[in-house]
Amino acid sequence: MGDVLGVVTSIVxxxxxxxxxxxxxxxKTVHGFLPGVEAHRILVMTQMTNVxxxxxxxxxxxxxxxxxxxxxxxxxxxxxxxxxxxDGDQVVxxxxxxxxxxxxxxxGYREVVKLRAWVGDTSGVIHRGDTIEFDIDQAVxxxx
Numbered sequence: 001m002g003d004v005l006g007v008v009t010s011i012v013x014x015x016x017x018x019x020x021x022x023x024x025x026x027x028k029t030v031h032g033f034l035p036g037v038e039a040h041r042i043l044v045m046t047q048m049t050n051v052x053x054x055x056x057x058x059x060x061x062x063x064x065x066x067x068x069x070x071x072x073x074x075x076x077x078x079x080x081x082x083x084x085x086x087d088g089d090q091v092v093x094x095x096x097x098x099x100x101x102x103x104x105x106x107x108g109y110r111e112v113v114k115l116r117a118w119v120g121d122t123s124g125v126i127h128r129g130d131t132i133e134f135d136i137d138q139a140v141x142x143x144x
Contacts, residue, residue: 024052027129
């Protein structure tokens with residue numbers, strides 16, 4: 001009985017370690033201003049924060065637009081991609097809102113769409129963020 005309990009305890013400890021030590025990114029989609037960087041421009045930003053206990057190398061990012069994936073090359077970033085994130089490190093990428101709106105119009109999108117940021121890492125995992133509503137017509141007309 002003691003041997004079985006020891007084996008079960010060992011398996012549970014290994015499983016908990018695997019969950020604790022997995023690669024995890026918190027991804028957030030933001031529409032607004034970034035102080036100090038193009039502070040006068042309205043941007044669509046993707047914030048990536050390593051909340052796991054292992055190094056993550058981010059090598060791609062994009063948005064799901066109304067549920068469909070679209071890759072993008074960010075206009076700017078606090079660190080160039082691929083970016084290595086240690087525990088607690090953050091990278092922010094951005095596009096000018098009116099530029100993104102113009103690209104989405106070329107794909108046939110109009111009016112308000114749902115944007116959900118996604119980020120890919122070198123292990124092949126796709127990390128997804130929250131969803132925001134993005135008004136294409138308003139962003140094009142703002143032209144900042």
